[in-house]
Amino acid sequence: MAITASAPGRVNLIGEHTDYTGGLCLPFAIPYTTTVRLTRRDDDRIRLTTTHAPRPWEGRLLDAGPGAVAGWAAYAAGTLWALGEAGFDLPGMDVLIDSTVPIGAGLSSSASLEAAMAVGAVALCGRTLDSSLRRELVEVCRRAETEVVGAPTGGLDQHAVLLAPEGGALLLDFDGAPPRAVPLTWAEDRVVLVIIDTGVTHALVEGDYGSRRAECEAATAALGVRSLRAATLADLGRLQDPVLTRRARHVISENSRVEDAVAALGARDWTALGRTLNASHRSLRDDFEVSCPELDLAVDAALDAGALGARMTGGGFGGSAIALVPAERVDGCRRAVDAAFTRAGLAAPTHLDGTPSGAAAVIADDAASVGPGYSSGSSR
Structure with a gap:
C-alpha cells in the first residue's frame, strides 16, 4: 500500500509573534508544497529519503523522539514519533520526500514537511482526513517541532498548512475562539x-x-x-x-x-x-x-x-x-x-x-503513485 500526500508552505499576511502570546494571526497557504510518498513495509523500520539531502535516515519509531534525531530528519521522523505518542498505530514505512517550499525563507517549510508526513501517515493507517482529524494533527505537528526539533513555535504554521481554506486566509485566535475563513x-x-x-x-x-x-x-x-x-x-x-x-x-x-x-x-x-x-x-x-x-x-x-x-x-x-x-x-x-x-x-x-492556495491533503492512495524501488517492504 502506498500513499502520496502534500502540504503547502504559508505566508502570514499579518499577526507576527502573536500566536504564543494568545493573540491573532492571519496566515494563508501558498502554491509551494512538500510532497511525501509513503509505502508500507513488512517490518517496523522507518526509512526517510529526501531529494534535498544525500543520505537517508533509518530507524524505528522509538528512535525518533526528543534528542534522537537532528537536521531535516527531525521534522519528518519527529512527526511520526508524535503520532505514535498520540496513539496512532503506525506501520513501518519507506518515505520519499520532495519539496518546492524554499527552505529558510520564513514560509514554513518545516510545518509543510510535518503536515505532509502526518497526513500521509494517518492515511497509511486507514484514517479519513476530516476536520476533526486535521485539528488533532495540528497539535501532533506542533509537538514534533517543539519537542523533537527544539523550536518553541506557537502553532500558527501548523494551523495554516493543515486548515487554510482554498483561496482564503485563516483568522486564528489563540485566546480560544475557533478559526475563521477570511476571503482574499x-x-x-x-x-x-x-x-x-x-x-x-x-x-x-x-x-x-x-x-x-x-x-x-x-x-x-x-x-x-x-x-x-x-x-x-x-x-x-x-x-x-x-x-x-x-x-x-x-x-x-x-x-x-x-x-x-x-x-x-x-x-x-x-x-x-x-x-x-x-x-x-x-x-x-x-x-x-x-x-x-x-x-x-x-x-x-x-x-x-x-x-x-x-x-x-x-x-x-x-x-x-x-x-x-x-x-x-x-x-x-x-x-x-x-x-x-x-x-x-x-x-x-x-x-x-503569493496566490492563496489550499491546505494539506492526500493526493494519491495507490501503489502506482510511488516510483520504482518503493514497493511494500522495500529496504531501498
Whole structure:
C-alpha cells in the first residue's frame, strides 16, 4: 500500500509573534508544497529519503523522539514519533520526500514537511482526513517541532498548512475562539501579493526566536495578565524595562492590526490594508527587533516602486517580505527590488507566487503513485 500526500508552505499576511502570546494571526497557504510518498513495509523500520539531502535516515519509531534525531530528519521522523505518542498505530514505512517550499525563507517549510508526513501517515493507517482529524494533527505537528526539533513555535504554521481554506486566509485566535475563513479577493481588483525571498536564512532554532518568546512571557508576568492578549497599550506604563515595553507594545498593537486587516479585506480597501502592513513592519523592525537590513531593503524598495504596503513575514531574522502591489506595477516593483539589492552589493532576491492556495491533503492512495524501488517492504 502506498500513499502520496502534500502540504503547502504559508505566508502570514499579518499577526507576527502573536500566536504564543494568545493573540491573532492571519496566515494563508501558498502554491509551494512538500510532497511525501509513503509505502508500507513488512517490518517496523522507518526509512526517510529526501531529494534535498544525500543520505537517508533509518530507524524505528522509538528512535525518533526528543534528542534522537537532528537536521531535516527531525521534522519528518519527529512527526511520526508524535503520532505514535498520540496513539496512532503506525506501520513501518519507506518515505520519499520532495519539496518546492524554499527552505529558510520564513514560509514554513518545516510545518509543510510535518503536515505532509502526518497526513500521509494517518492515511497509511486507514484514517479519513476530516476536520476533526486535521485539528488533532495540528497539535501532533506542533509537538514534533517543539519537542523533537527544539523550536518553541506557537502553532500558527501548523494551523495554516493543515486548515487554510482554498483561496482564503485563516483568522486564528489563540485566546480560544475557533478559526475563521477570511476571503482574499485582491486578485479580483487586479492587486497581487508578491513574496520576496531575500535569501537570508531564517532559523528559529538557532536564532533569537526563543529569547523574544521569553521576553513576552516576562512582560506578561510583570503586567499580571493571563496573556498579552488581555493587555492594552495603556498598561505599558506599568512596565519598567524598556525592552519588555517594546516587545509588549508590538504584540498588543499587532493584534489590533490583524483586526484592521480583516476589516480592510472585508471592505476590499487595499489602500487601508497596505497601510496596516506598513505599520506591522515598522513595529517588527523597531519594537520587536526581528527584521534585518535585507528585509528592510526589500520593503522600502517595494514601497518606492508603488506597492500599496509591504512587510517582513514569518518569525524574522531573515526570510521573506511580502508586498501588496497593483497588477500593472508588479514587474516594475520586482525590478526595483532587484536593483536595490544590486546597489547594496547583495545577490538578487527570489520572487515567489503569493496566490492563496489550499491546505494539506492526500493526493494519491495507490501503489502506482510511488516510483520504482518503493514497493511494500522495500529496504531501498
